[in-house]
Amino acid sequence: AHIAHLRRESPFDGGIAATVPTIDRSKLLAQQQARVDELRHAKYEGILGGNPAITVVHGEARFKDDQSLTVRLNEGGERVVMFDRCLVATGASPAVPPIPGLKESPYWTSTEALASDTIPERLAVIGSSVVALELAQAFARLGSKVTVLARNTLFFREDPAIGEAVTAAFRAEGIEVLEHTQASQVAHMDGEFVLTTTHGELRADKLLVATGRTPNTRSLALDAAGVTVNAQGAIAIDQGMRTSNPNIYAAGDCTDQPQFVYVAAAAGTRAAINMTGGDAALDLTA
Structure with missing residues (x-):
């Protein structure tokens, strides 16, 4: 979109003539998705799959109590995962306002x-x-x-x-x-x-x-682990990313912090430090 804008609005007056670009959205989409897949593998899947200390479980998790999770596996069945420390980073989903007729229409998020x-x-x-x-x-x-x-x-x-x-x-x-x-x-x-x-x-x-976006916390059974959420369902955390349960941390859009990717990244880093014995705080006033 930025490149299309530059072609349409040349900043070099008559030296470089402005032209109306021809947009092939299907090709742009293919490039966009390929780039996302590349980054997903480089930043997440490759790291997780290549570390023998990390076990990836595919499924939907909910707290059983303050020291364990029950995971409904994608492949069928359930698995109980025990933990000493837990990080919740489930993100958020688009909120849909209660406008008559909206849910019945093919709107976009x-x-x-x-x-x-x-x-x-x-x-x-x-x-x-x-x-x-x-x-x-x-x-x-x-x-x-x-x-x-x-x-x-x-x-x-x-x-x-x-x-x-x-x-x-x-x-x-x-x-x-x-x-x-x-x-x-x-x-x-x-x-x-x-x-x-x-x-x-x-x-x-x-x-x-x-x-706006709604925190993905409703299905987590956070009350079983003693984790407090606000009226919007966002997990309440302190500057060290700790929840009301000192052994459970949270970061990103599922919390009561501003929903920006850089805030989420900084919060995740600090949560990891604190979960492993460190003492890091996220100061959003700077």
Whole structure:
């Protein structure tokens, strides 16, 4: 998307003529997935499989008590895993707002949007999260006519100047930003989305819903291990990634920390240090 933008908006005036790029989304998707597979193997699968001290168990785990897990194996059956220390890093899943008609429609979450092999002519985006805005700009730069529906303003929890700057940049790129706008009804008919909003009716070929992410903790039986979660289901942790159970740690989007990849990576590193006798803290005020 960035390369397409540079080709369309040449920064070298007349020296390098700007051109409208031809986008082959299916080829881009193949390259994208190949890169993800490469990184997954290099950063995770290769490391786990190549270390004799690590045993990988494929299945769905839940706490049996504060010292053991019951794993329902993908291959069938169950296995009990005992532990002295445990790290929970189950991530989060896209949250779906309770808009009438939405669940009955073929809407996109970020997962479907990234896996799509086509570029919609018109894309409506519900949400103003980082994920929503990243994908909104990406699809706009690849050729979609994008409209963003923001319940408040963009990045309303941050310094107002940030949201104002991003909004101005989006509008300069042709992205329509509808602030203080909510969808009260979603319908899908004849291959088209029809959204009823506080600013009238909006039509689109695809609808992306990116209003936040919900921690993947519901099926873990955390109460059996004495692990406390907040009202949103996020695991409460201290600066050392410890939960309310001193032998159980947590890191990443399943916790009550900001949901950013760099925060998750830093938290995971510190959790590993502390689980093996160290004393590391994550200071998010710096």
